[in-house]
Amino acid sequence: MNAIVEFGGFGEMADWQAMLDRNRELFAAMDEGSRIGIVSREASGILPGKHLEGVQRAAEVDMLAWQVQGGGMQAVVERFSGMAMAKVDLLLVADAEALAAARADLAGEALTTIKKSIRRGNIMFFVFRNKAQLQDAGYEDFLESLGLAFLGACR
Amino acid sequence: MTTIAVARPGESKLKDLFKPGTVGKYTVKNRIKYGACCVSNYNGRDGTITPRELARVRVIAGTGCGMITNQGAYPDPWGEGKAYFRQVAIHDDKFLPQFEMIARYIHDAGAMAMQQILHAGRYGGIDLGYCIQPSVVPQTLPHFRPPREMTKEQIAVTVKQHADAAKRAIRAGFDATEITSFMGYLLANFNSRFTNQRTDEYGGSVQNRGRFMRELIDAIKQATPDNPLSVRLNGAELMDRWGGNTQDESFELMQQAVDCGVDMISVTVGWQEAPESSFGRDVAPGYWNFLSEKAKKMFPNVLVAFGNRLPDPAMADQCVRDNIFDYWEVCRPLLADPEMIHKAAEDRMEEVRPCIGSLNCLSRLFRDLPYTCTMNPMLGHEVEPEYHVTEATEKKRVMVIGAGPAGMEAAITARKRGHSVTVFDKADKIGGNLAAYAANDLARPADLQSVIDYYGVMAKKLGVEVRLNTEANAKFMRSVLHEYDACIVAAGARTDLESFKYMPGSELLIDALEVAHGMKTVGKRVVMIGGGMIGLTISEFLQKAGHEVTVVEKEKRVGGDIMPTFKWRHTAWVDELGIKTVCSAQLVKVTAEGATVATAKGGEQFIPCENVIVSSPRRANHDLFYEFQWMIDELHGGGDATVPRGLDAAIQEGYKLGVRI
Ligand SMILES: Cc1cc2nc3c(=O)[nH]c(=O)nc-3n(C[C@H](O)[C@H](O)[C@H](O)COP(=O)(O)OP(=O)(O)OC[C@H]3O[C@@H](n4cnc5c(N)ncnc54)[C@H](O)[C@@H]3O)c2cc1C
Ligand SMILES: Cc1cc2nc3c(=O)[nH]c(=O)nc-3n(C[C@H](O)[C@H](O)[C@H](O)COP(=O)(O)O)c2cc1C
Ligand code: SF4
Numbered sequence: 101m102n103a104i105v106e107f108g109g110f111g112e113m114a115d116w117q118a119m120l121d122r123n124r125e126l127f128a129a130m131d132e133g134s135r136i137g138i139v140s141r142e143a144s145g146i147l148p149g150k151h152l153e154g155v156q157r158a159a160e161v162d163m164l165a166w167q168v169q170g171g172g173m174q175a176v177v178e179r180f181s182g183m184a185m186a187k188v189d190l191l192l193v194a195d196a197e198a199l200a201a202a203r204a205d206l207a208g209e210a211l212t213t214i215k216k217s218i219r220r221g222n223i224m225f226f227v228f229r230n231k232a233q234l235q236d237a238g239y240e241d242f243l244e245s246l247g248l249a250f251l252g253a254c255r
Numbered sequence: 256m257t258t259i260a261v262a263r264p265g266e267s268k269l270k271d272l273f274k275p276g277t278v279g280k281y282t283v284k285n286r287i288k289y290g291a292c293c294v295s296n297y298n299g300r301d302g303t304i305t306p307r308e309l310a311r312v313r314v315i316a317g318t319g320c321g322m323i324t325n326q327g328a329y330p331d332p333w334g335e336g337k338a339y340f341r342q343v344a345i346h347d348d349k350f351l352p353q354f355e356m357i358a359r360y361i362h363d364a365g366a367m368a369m370q371q372i373l374h375a376g377r378y379g380g381i382d383l384g385y386c387i388q389p390s391v392v393p394q395t396l397p398h399f400r401p402p403r404e405m406t407k408e409q410i411a412v413t414v415k416q417h418a419d420a421a422k423r424a425i426r427a428g429f430d431a432t433e434i435t436s437f438m439g440y441l442l443a444n445f446n447s448r449f450t451n452q453r454t455d456e457y458g459g460s461v462q463n464r465g466r467f468m469r470e471l472i473d474a475i476k477q478a479t480p481d482n483p484l485s486v487r488l489n490g491a492e493l494m495d496r497w498g499g500n501t502q503d504e505s506f507e508l509m510q511q512a513v514d515c516g517v518d519m520i521s522v523t524v525g526w527q528e529a530p531e532s533s534f535g536r537d538v539a540p541g542y543w544n545f546l547s548e549k550a551k552k553m554f555p556n557v558l559v560a561f562g563n564r565l566p567d568p569a570m571a572d573q574c575v576r577d578n579i580f581d582y583w584e585v586c587r588p589l590l591a592d593p594e595m596i597h598k599a600a601e602d603r604m605e606e607v608r609p610c611i612g613s614l615n616c617l618s619r620l621f622r623d624l625p626y627t628c629t630m631n632p633m634l635g636h637e638v639e640p641e642y643h644v645t646e647a648t649e650k651k652r653v654m655v656i657g658a659g660p661a662g663m664e665a666a667i668t669a670r671k672r673g674h675s676v677t678v679f680d681k682a683d684k685i686g687g688n689l690a691a692y693a694a695n696d697l698a699r700p701a702d703l704q705s706v707i708d709y710y711g712v713m714a715k716k717l718g719v720e721v722r723l724n725t726e727a728n729a730k731f732m733r734s735v736l737h738e739y740d741a742c743i744v745a746a747g748a749r750t751d752l753e754s755f756k757y758m759p760g761s762e763l764l765i766d767a768l769e770v771a772h773g774m775k776t777v778g779k780r781v782v783m784i785g786g787g788m789i790g791l792t793i794s795e796f797l798q799k800a801g802h803e804v805t806v807v808e809k810e811k812r813v814g815g816d817i818m819p820t821f822k823w824r825h826t827a828w829v830d831e832l833g834i835k836t837v838c839s840a841q842l843v844k845v846t847a848e849g850a851t852v853a854t855a856k857g858g859e860q861f862i863p864c865e866n867v868i869v870s871s872p873r874r875a876n877h878d879l880f881y882e883f884q885w886m887i888d889e890l891h892g893g894g895d896a897t898v899p900r901g902l903d904a905a906i907q908e909g910y911k912l913g914v915r916i
Contacts, residue, residue: 125811125839125855148498152390152452183393191393216830219530221496226393234397243397244812247826 109140109199110164115206116175120166123211126245127166127173129238136242137188138164139180141195141224151193151224155183163188183226189234191226198222215246265568265602272572273600276321276581278558279483279518281367281430283321283582286575287596288560290521291324291371291433291487292586292616294339296625297635300382302329302337302344304353307625309360310638316360318589319596322582323361324433324485325354327373330420331413335387336441338375340623345372345420351427358428369431369485370424372417376441377402377450378527387413388444389451389458389467395497395528398621410457410467413441418474425479431518433485434471439492439526442468446508447492449499461504465511472515483518485560490522490546493529502546509550519558521584522547534564534587536612537698537824541570548579560584566610568599590616591630605712609705614820615903622819629903630706632664632910644914647672651740651889653916654679656727656879659687661894661905662745663710668913669743670717677739678719681726685711687747688895689902691771692789695796697828729882741889743912746876748899750869760845760867767793767870778865779803782850784842785871786813788901791825793870798832805835805862807852809871812838816901842867873899891916 110116120127127134141147143161146154163180165188166173180186194202198217205213217223227234234243266273276283297307316323328345329336337344344350354370361368378399380386386400387409393402405413421432436443444450445467451458457466468486475484488509492499500508509520524543525533532538547561562584565571571583588595591610598607613629620626628634636642651674655662658680670676684690686707693703714721725731727746750768755761767783769775771793779802783794786808794804806813806829813829813836814822829836839855849863876896883890893908894900 148496149448150452151449151498152392155393156391212830219827221530224497225395227395227397228393228401229397230400231397239397241811247823 109143109196110138110162110177111203111206113175113177115203116164116166119206119210120173120175124172126211126241127168129241130168130173131237132168132171134237134239135165135167135188136190136192137180137186138166138192138194140199141193144180144193146193146224148224154193155191155226183228189227189229189237189239191228192218193224193226195222211245218246263600263602265598265600265604268602269568269572269599271575272568272583276558278322278367278431280481281483283367284365285319285321285596286582287320287571288322288369288521288562288582288584289315289318289320289324289366289589290562290584290586291327291373291435291437292590294326294342294373294620294626295635296339296341296620296623298341298343300341302334302342302346303350304343304357307635307638308343309353309356311635312357313360314593314637315589316357316364316366318593319364319600320366320585320589322367322369323364324369324371325357325361325429327371327435328420329379330372330374330416334380334382336374336376336379337381338373338378338440339620340381341625342373342381345370345423346416348423351423354424354427354429362428367431368429369433369483370421370427370429371433371435372420372424373435374413374417374441376444377439379441388441389453392450392452404453407455407457410470414467414470414474417471418478421475421482421484422478425482429482431483431485432475432479433487433521434475435487436489437487437523439494439528442471442486443489443492443526446488447494447499448504449492449494449497461507462511465508468508469511469515472512472517476516485519485521486512486517487521487523488512489524489526490543490550491524493525493531493533496530499526506549506553509554513554513557517557519560519582520550520554521560522550522563522580524563532824534612535614535824536702536821538564538612539699540564540566544574544579547574548577551578551580558582562586564612568595568604587612587616590626590628590634593631605708606716608709609702611702611706612699613818613902615818618818618820627907629906632907642914644668644671647674647916650674651916652738653677653741653743654735654739655743655745656680657687657745657747657894657896658682658685658721658723659745659747659894659905660689660706660710660902661747661896661909662687662743663714664906664909665743665745665893665912665916666719667710667713667717668910669916670719672914674916676719678714678721679725679727680721680723683723685714685721685723688768688771691768692792692902694773695771695792697795697799698824727879729886732883732886736886739887741891741916742883742887743916744877744879744883744890744892744896745894745905745909746879746896748873748875748895751872751874752869753874754872755842755869758842758844763845763847763867765866765868767868770797770868777802777868780864781805782807782862782864782867784867784869786810786836786838787816787871788814788825789873790870791817791829793868794834795825795828795832798834805837805864807840807842807850807862808836808838809841810838818901837862875899889916
């Protein structure tokens with residue numbers, strides 16, 4: 101059941117859920133329990149140049165988690181209290197502009213918008229599993245769709 | 256009797272590049288530094304240098320550079336600093352004999368020998384379950400190990416390990432050492448605000464962040480007081496959007512290194528994690544020279560080395576003259592053609608096998624594979640006699656069908672071995688599909704065209720006969736029966752339009768290769784069937800020229816056959832140019848109004864357009880194998896004519912045929 105709740109920065113969960121459902125093929129190969137977290141840059145304090153403190157801090161902020169549950173990708177909001185507790189495979193840290201852009205495109209190509217924000221630097225991201233682990237967990241399609249697999253590394 | 260060295264013609268033209276210089280107490284014969292671009296993955300898993308590596312280093316030593324930097328060796332016994340699967344180690348005296356050999360090779364070639372010490376920091380610990388960093392900032396690429404924060408004791412140990420490694424290198428006979436922050440290694444991790452968020456004296460201000468570097472420099476200088484030390488530092492990290500150093504901070508760090516008495520600053524650009532290119536195909540040669548110019552202006556009394564994406568000796572010569580740098584630090588162009596400096600010195604630049612910036616070399620390292628080069632099939636095989644061009648015992652008359660990269664490579668290699676070679680192509684020029692690739696490429700068409708030009712020059716120089724406008728078929732073969740001993744079929748691949756034969760509207764389909772070769776023009780709205788390298792390249796070109804392209808791909812994603820290091824560029828172009836993509840879809844019908852595709856969801860989608868172009872599937876042109884098998888003594892094939900792939904395979908296979916036939 102998807103309750104329609106307004107969470108600071110993330111908008112309505114039902115819209116996120118609908119977007120994830122539309123893109124279900126991307127997540128089809130992912131293992132049960134795979135998790136991607138999204139937090140707001142401003143709220144979390146994971147600011148460029150001071151991101152470590154934010155990533156580690158215990159102070160709680162909302163985190164939008166996409167998690168594979170019951171065979172599908174579910175959007176839920178949780179409390180984020182540092183990367184150790186978050187238990188996510190990838191953490192996206194989006195600034196207000198990127199979050200607003202993603203929200204505005206939830207009925208359309210939100211993942212493309214997120215990809216563009218990553219490229220522009222409006223979304224920082226961190227990876228907590230290595231490539232083989234992510235591949236084994238079925239992340240390949242998703243990583244490719246966000247362009248994460250090819251960012252950096254010898255260009 | 257005194258002998259007077261006579262300058263070779265190119266040396267007189269490129270006077271500033273070929274003039275001698277000094278580094279510390281050493282005289283260097285020219286202003287060319289072989290950049291440490293030799294992490295090869297050819298070595299033992301424990302860091303032991305192998306015969307394969309030694310054979311490769313012999314070639315590097317002979318490149319003609321005045322100064323040779325040997326590949327980055329990791330300095331710690333645990334492998335925390337180890338970035339690559341088969342990287343060289345320098346943490347123990349047991350490695351000395353091979354380093355001694357390398358230093359000897361370099362000296363025998365009349366060059367100054369520099370050993371790089373590379374602790375990979377955030378990108379290290381490749382065999383371990385962790386890596387070490389100033390702070391535990393997680394990585395942004397899914398390739399690396401989880402980070403651990405270095406204690407102050409670990410920092411002290413690491414500094415000592417670097418100094419010991421430097422001492423060891425000098426004992427092995429090297430003249431100088433280098434530490435590197437290239438692409439985000441440990442030194443860069445301390446220097447950068449992105450990865451160094453410590454609150455002790457090693458973090459915080461630029462001064463504090465530079466402390467580790469200053470300690471490294473001091474320790475190495477004390478350990479090897481008579482030997483020059485070079486430090487590779489970022490002029491731009493390209494990480495500032497994520498909180499990395501600004502350019503000003505980068506130059507402040509250089510100032511600190513200068514104040515500590517380093518002998519040379521080598522300016523580099525970018526991190527592996529940076530969201531933009533630093534030296535890929537899409538970066539224009541000379542693009543980053545301004546960073547070096549700034550360093551030279553700021554530090555006129557310290558030697559500056561630079562060469563990032565600067566493949567041209569003439570440009571390098573001008574830069575030395577203009578005081579943009581003191582030493583041209585060149586790397587990949589010498590992977591592609593280890594003879595480049597000699598050819599420049601002899602004014603034979605047109606004979607240089609160009610580096611096209613494909614980054615096949617580096618991308619293989621990150622897949623734990625030995626490095627190879629798109630343009631130089633010999634690279635990495637120096638130790639194998641089978642790969643060397645040797646005089647053929649039996650001189651043959653060889654016919655090559657196809658003047659694409661596979662055919663031309665086979666032809667010039669076979670000719671070098673003494674065979675007489677004739678190349679036949681039905682087209683009116685050489686280059687095959689590479690010419691079409693170059694004509695549609697948005698990144699650096701001139702680089703691709705330079706490969707074709709190189710083949711043309713070499714064919715002429717070596718006396719390879721090229722007969723254009725000549726289609727080889729059974730009738731033609733009968734007309735030349737017994738004139739040749741061997742035939743190489745390098746006829747490439749074609750678009751498999753036959754596979755659409757029974758589809759309604761198949762007669763309206765247009766072959767992508769005809770569009771790419773400029774033989775067919777198309778209307779405003781176009782559907783491209785196939786989102787692989789050929790389909791995307793043509794689509795990007797068309798869209799940029801004002802067409803509206805929709806790419807239909809049967810796989811889940813476009814770009815499946817593109818080299819990983821360039822795939823991102825194509826997906827970025829697709830987004831930037833606004834090309835529409837429809838994936839997991841197959842063409843089912845074409846009319847004058849448009850294309851109908853079946854989608855994965857079971858439905859059909861109509862895409863209005865004037866033309867439907869087909870780029871995929873491709874089919875190898877191997878019909879000639881069947882036709883010729885009873886007509887010639889030896890029949891061989893290579894490149895796309897055996898299995899449709901790309902440039903790499905074409906050149907590698909062409910060469911292998913040439914050295915074996
Ligand atoms: C638009 C485009 C984009 C591309 N992008 C990339 C890329 O990003 N990366 C990559 O690696 N590769 C790319 N390629 C592919 C690359 O160009 C080919 O893989 C490469 O050229 C193959 O070389 P080849 O020598 O095997 O065959 P070809 O280059 O196809 O040469 C074959 C030659 O044989 C001739 N021939 C054929 N039949 C006969 C006959 N019967 N008699 C006489 N002559 C004959 C043809 O005229 C042609 O000149 C691209 C190609 C195109 C067209
Ligand atoms: C295969 C390969 C290996 C490299 N290894 C190192 C290395 O060990 N240490 C280092 O500082 N830079 C290394 N580099 C970077 C090069 O020294 C150089 O800075 C870079 O390739 C840009 O110069 P270029 O355009 O002349 O190739 C490597 C580059 C390549 C392509
Ligand atoms: S693989 Fe590509 S980038 Fe690397 S040296 Fe060869 S041609 Fe240049």
